[in-house]
Amino acid sequence: MSVLRWRWPTGDASGPADGNLGDADATVATGLALAALARRLRAAFAAGATAIELDVPDPDAVRDEAAAVVGWRGWFDLAELLGCRLEAPRPQGEGRAGLRLVPLPPEAAWHAGATAGAGGGAASASSAIGAAVGASGASDPVASERYADPAGFGAVRKLDHPGFLLPLLEALGRVRPPDGGRVLVLGCHRGDEIAALGLLDPHPVGLEVVGVDHAAAPLAEATRRFPAARFLQRDVADLPPDLGRFDLVVAVAVLQSPAVDDRALLRRLVQAHLTPTGSLLLGLPNGRFRGREPVWGARTRNYREPDLSLVVRDLAVYRRYLHQHGFRSHVGGRYDLLLTAWRGAGPG
């Protein structure tokens, strides 16, 4: 175990900087110092450090509002950007705090072969919603098991993470289905989006919920959790024609799955499965799990840094199509980017 220790002197923002800062002001000096620190930490991890301990000015002890000081959020961001977990900071007294950064484990295995993010598959290659893209619609048995492993994605509890839960609740609140309304949840897995509907305050009552997923084991769990809902084990590209229309269709982290033709599916949802006042909530993964921790930012294979170009492109295509069909929309979210779309006055 190799642990690197570094002390950032109190009252000297230029502590870990590489060069002479001259008379740079305090904010610039802090930026330069942080950039230098990040370079050093990256180099230390690349050289095999298994942890890095930092001794820094305690942001809670700084009373001067104008002082250039790195706050807790800043240290968390630095840890995340370096691919690390930040352990609970330890106050050291005398205005100092101890931090410990430990590299996160590699990305969860179920991301393998995916392109977009936390649960995302290969983003589709078409550039317009009207374009014909050849998705087979048939579920291949291996693909349907990708998220079925109870020790893999099956162990993920998105609703335990504020970065998933709160934006999801905000988005669901925006397109809240009416009491007694019909809700279709595509790629429902173990039913977390259904659970989230029940967490709205106040939550809609008397909903008729239909969940669709091609994986058997998560569906069995969803059936146990939500006995009043109806679940269909089938490909989202092959929805039964008599499924009917819904007040809300939810599809989080499924549109970009391999073999799903997202554009064709969206057209079908709008044309055949939404009521005239029905709304949509589409979620595109914008993160990856490393161990139990989500890390922000969609990734593209072979890139170390997040690359949001595919999700941004897909969101733009979805929004253009929806606006052409009389919807208004909002994009929010964090580890999932959440596009909500509604017709009429809606929630505003």
Ligand SMILES: C[S@@+](CC[C@H](N)C(=O)[O-])C[C@H]1O[C@@H](n2cnc3c(N)ncnc32)[C@H](O)[C@@H]1O
């Ligand atoms: C990443 S998980 C997302 C689950 C849940 N919506 C969430 O965000 O936590 C993707 C889910 O979509 C399902 N899925 C992927 N492609 C599918 C397809 N073509 N037809 C039906 N279900 C599919 C998977 O089995 C899995 O349960």
